[in-house]
Amino acid sequence: MRVVIFFDLPMKTAVERKAYTEFRKNLIKEGFLMIQESVYVRVATTRESARFLENRVASFVPGEGLVQSLIVTEKQYASIRFLLGKHVEDVRNADERTVII
Numbered sequence: 693m694r695v696v697i698f699f700d701l702p703m704k705t706a707v708e709r710k711a712y713t714e715f716r717k718n719l720i721k722e723g724f725l726m727i728q729e730s731v732y733v734r735v736a737t738t739r740e741s742a743r744f745l746e747n748r749v750a751s752f753v754p755g756e757g758l759v760q761s762l763i764v765t766e767k768q769y770a771s772i773r774f775l776l777g778k779h780v781e782d783v784r785n786a787d788e789r790t791v792i793i
Contacts, residue, residue: 693736694769695745700730701757711754718752739763 697719702708722745724732736742742763753759 693739693742694764694766695724695734695736695742695749696762696764697724697732697749697759698730698762699757699759701754701759708754708756711756715752715754715759719749722748733769736763 699715701712701715703712719732722734724734727733734745736745746761746763749759749761
């Protein structure tokens with residue numbers, strides 16, 4: 693399973709920029725990797741662990757903006773079509789069960 697987090701947060705004021713930075717840092721602390729600007733992904737072993745991750749993210753979302761999550765299977769994630777740009781051979785795009793870093 694993959695948990696994908698999409699967000700669009702305001703960054704006009706210093707307070708909003710700080711909230712954005714804190715949110716992003718928390719995503720990284722939770723093990724999410726950036727696959728695109730404002731799109732982060734993390735592997736989850738089961739649907740229950742994916743729901744747990746969603747709840748963890750929900751606990752630190754900022755008060756304003758838009759934050760969405762999507763849970764997809766590995767097969768669905770592997771079927772991403774690149775309409776522009778090239779597929780990058782990276783851990784973020786691998787669908788193997790075990791990744792050795």
